[in-house]
Amino acid sequence: MTSHLDRLLALARRNAATYSAxxxxxxxxxxxxxxxxxxxxxxxxxxxxxxxxxxxxxxxEELMLANGGTNRFTLGDETGGMDQYMVExxxxxxxxxxxxxxxxxxxxxxxxxxxxxDNHCIMGGLREALPLYGNEIVEQLRLAxxxxxxxxxxxxxxxxxxxxxxxxxxxRLAGRDDIFLLHELLTVACRNIMGVLAGLNRLYPEHNxxxxxxxxxxxxxxxxxxxxxxxxxxxxxxFGPFTTLGEVIEELFQIVRQQMPEVDxxxxxxxxxxx
Numbered sequence: 001m002t003s004h005l006d007r008l009l010a011l012a013r014r015n016a017a018t019y020s021a022x023x024x025x026x027x028x029x030x031x032x033x034x035x036x037x038x039x040x041x042x043x044x045x046x047x048x049x050x051x052x053x054x055x056x057x058x059x060x061e062e063l064m065l066a067n068g069g070t071n072r073f074t075l076g077d078e079t080g081g082m083d084q085y086m087v088e089x090x091x092x093x094x095x096x097x098x099x100x101x102x103x104x105x106x107x108x109x110x111x112x113x114x115x116x117x118d119n120h121c122i123m124g125g126l127r128e129a130l131p132l133y134g135n136e137i138v139e140q141l142r143l144a145x146x147x148x149x150x151x152x153x154x155x156x157x158x159x160x161x162x163x164x165x166x167x168x169x170x171x172r173l174a175g176r177d178d179i180f181l182l183h184e185l186l187t188v189a190c191r192n193i194m195g196v197l198a199g200l201n202r203l204y205p206e207h208n209x210x211x212x213x214x215x216x217x218x219x220x221x222x223x224x225x226x227x228x229x230x231x232x233x234x235x236x237x238x239f240g241p242f243t244t245l246g247e248v249i250e251e252l253f254q255i256v257r258q259q260m261p262e263v264d265x266x267x268x269x270x271x272x273x274x275x
Contacts, residue, residue, distance in 0.1 A: 021066075033211075109123055148202035153199040162192055165272055
């Protein structure tokens, strides 16, 4: 019996064969959960289509039709973007970019120390990508994306070591029934926790820290039981998460002082402690 993963992989290869027939397409990469071999029944097929020159809107429409796609949804313009449509009942997404654009993103992160989370997600996707077409190009990009300089690690820690005191959450937000802003800022705090740890561990994440348990499991440096504690922070009601949030951030500061003593944490800690 064909497994769910086998069916998705076969469909991904069919997608790649359709796109590779266009002479402008240099490589097709499978990324996301299907590439990693752990999709669930809600998983999309996520591909990145790398071109010598950008595909025109007409070419993108023709490729969808040749692929048997329906219900197309498009983001972006002539400079790049994403096409999403259904093939055999499965949602398929195609991020479209030129090779030059991809090299520019890699350079911005590795050489220019860009901490933009979207670009870090692209780096993470490249590192775990499964080449479906243009293997040599894909391997070159994966090698370039495998770099995580110490300077970038420090830049990530400095960019995300930015926390409000827990009293701000407890009294100014929860105490005043600002429930939507409360959860929005709790999410920001948890993203900053993950950003600091991504730098300390030299890891590129998935988009929006999807599959956080898996990402955290790859960390050699982290507060204990972090995944469970983040779920408590983001899932508990009323005043429950603030003690846990404060504990995790306190431990995070200790870890940064131990692992990166050259990073000045004083101002960030004063802001967090409310002093």
